[in-house]
Amino acid sequence: MTDRVLELLRTRPELAEPAAFPFGFDVHRAYHGEAVHLASGASLEPIAGDDSGGTYFLSGGTAVLHASPDGAAALFADSVGEALEILVRLPRWCETPATGPDEEELRAAIRAADQEAREEFVPDLDARRAALIEGLGLPERPLVELLARSESATRCTEPDHVLLNSRDLYAYRLDASFRQPLRDIVLGPGREALERLRSGDPGAREEAAGDPALRAGVLRAARYDRRDGDLPLLRFLLEREAAEWSEWYEERRLAAALVAAHGLDEDVPLLRAVTTGQITDTAGAVEWAARAVAAESEFTWIELAHRQGRIEHARVALIRLLDATGPDPDPDRLRKLRKALERLGDHAQAARAQIGFLSLQDTARDRASAAYVLARLERRKGDLDAAARALERARAAVGAGGTPPDGTVGEWHRRGLGRLITEQHLELVLAAVEAGDTDLARTTMAHGRLLLKVIAKGWAKELSPLSTRAKWAVAGLRASGGGP
Template identity: 40%
Template structure:
């Protein structure tokens, strides 16, 4: 049906003219003006535009995404048919983005009537509308119904249809300002459902939830924000299984929720883990021992609760919810939240300042950017990871941190096919090594960082050779060999096989020339 309507407009000039004027759906304006893409990577086909510089795109499922010229975008219909019903039935639809069914028919009709009266002063919409609807086979719907359709479509924009500037990677703003449920609500939905079933005593759910690592974590998070006196048995059950997974944030959470009851015997799985696992012994070293009294356990649990957990999901760090979203397969939910956070930091680096810290230049904490880069990599989105990493690199203070950050940046540039940029980044890294401004790199060639730098140079050399860039490959190989020559014996030995393989690859390429 979508292609049918577009085909009619393309085949009949009169219909295309009516769509363009007075309804501002112009097939001749399908060029958006800047390269864009969906964050999800789905196809995006421009089909029309308007006289404000906005563009209508058709997505893989037929949904129509409208992007204006000011950096905002949103779904306005589940198909071209639906989008045209809205555009034709509400010629001032862009002025009604704030309306929703909750406003009621009276307010909706008054607003639409006012807008259409203004249109009638300049455009013959009453004559053109029925003709275009009939020719395209579109339904005649009331303004109230159309506002409901538009509202529902707009709310579908995120996460699957988040529009990005293809060159910069930043996201378009939402076209509307309607409230959305918080991220945690969507992520925690499964956990809350499982918690209700656990409390109902469904033993099949008890085992299925406890044995599934993701469901178990979600159920524990649900109990964090919905605590009940009768939860001790189910908490002990979940704690038993979580302790088998080693030290996790959810194990700490389960331990404190059980510890709040003040019974050391309920924490036996944690004590056993602490005995056999070094990380758990360190991470839970402040937990009172198995002979502790109830008051000491409760005091420990309350302090841990206050410092790391709490009862308000809105206070949890973003990474809690994006990691749980990704673990559930809600990749686009996680990606959207992370991109929005990265955009916010890029626009206002003051967000990197610790609360209460003096507002002085240079007093920023870049670690959230490093964490974002890692989160994007876990999602498989190296483009956004590189964007975060470049910002992170620019904010490093010591020469060690600058070198380490540039090393990761160069790897991401290489892995995304930006080989010249990777070469430039490694060149800047070498400049630091040659003339460091502090002594943080004094042991570089005796630790793993030196080895990793050499390995990345060899990896880039191979990539350059594979890309048929022999001169660049030879220059990078020479730099790699020089760095390898500075390494200690063990580090140099560890790199030797890679160095020999890459050198042979470069020689083979030279022989072919």
């Protein structure tokens, strides 16, 4: 459904003209200088331009996002109507006081700025403002409320309204003052649950017992807010972690460290069990606790956000980290970013990280390994040609059909590397057939057949079901008239 105010501006020139000048909302310039989309995948529609080259978008169907020509983007208002209220009553030529202005201060600042505007470029300012207020039915609100609404909208930019350049996939900037640290977001439920546990709320114990992600938050909240009376609940949390013995060993280690730090004899048997004998007495427990838990990294909070179901928070944090890797990135950091993005299902951003990682590899083996991973990511994001190019790099790295570039890939065909490269060829064949790309399917199948003859018989046998599917899929192209 079209926004009422936006429809009025699009259909009534007498309103569109003053909205464009002097208030900088020109519905006839509803385009942006580069292809963009939202990281969340929500809808995005350019609806107006400003006189600086910036663009207003309808983001997620109702909210208004503003993108500047220099690569910054922030949520501007919750609706088009609210955006026009802000632009008309708090015009861009007025610099509002930086710290907590009251109503009278705002009105005085706007009166002074308006007078300069009348004298310099818009003598009929009052008439234009009145026409918009009346024609659009804009309500009368206190200016401080409008300012607060604008700032509140900007603080809601992340995670659902983050703008990406569609070609390079980098995120438009957002001032750090409007970004809530992910650590604070993901620790919120843990802090609340910790207080409930401290109060003796039986429901809190049941929730923590049954929710590993909540326990993880509680343990980290307890780490940063230690109290002498917490030992019983810390024992409870450690017992739950020990009982489940899940993949989240960091939580088990943290729970053990928080208990061990109290240095009580009665806890030694449990601590000995959960640390597989690393703790044998109270002195050793205290010493172990002091060195056991490493400082959390950004990935700690990203992983916890993922476990809490805050997928967009995790995605945005990872994209921002990837954007910040700079011209000389750390390969290990790129690898971590790729893995985390792939776990989220964001194969496009994962491929972006992997491209950077591949460019940093020095040996043929490392290049081959990085290239087949890139092929998988490109295929999963839907860019089959890019996947084929990545596989070509993998074949070149191992010297398939020729001489290996260096000694690091000796016997590659007898090792897991050969199996993995071959598997990606067969997967790409199936994807190409499904996409109707006959040439790519056949070319890739030809490479796949050669690889199946080269790799160890055991690997070829293991891939037999997949290779049979790929061969039948290509044969089906011929049967359906897909070429000679």
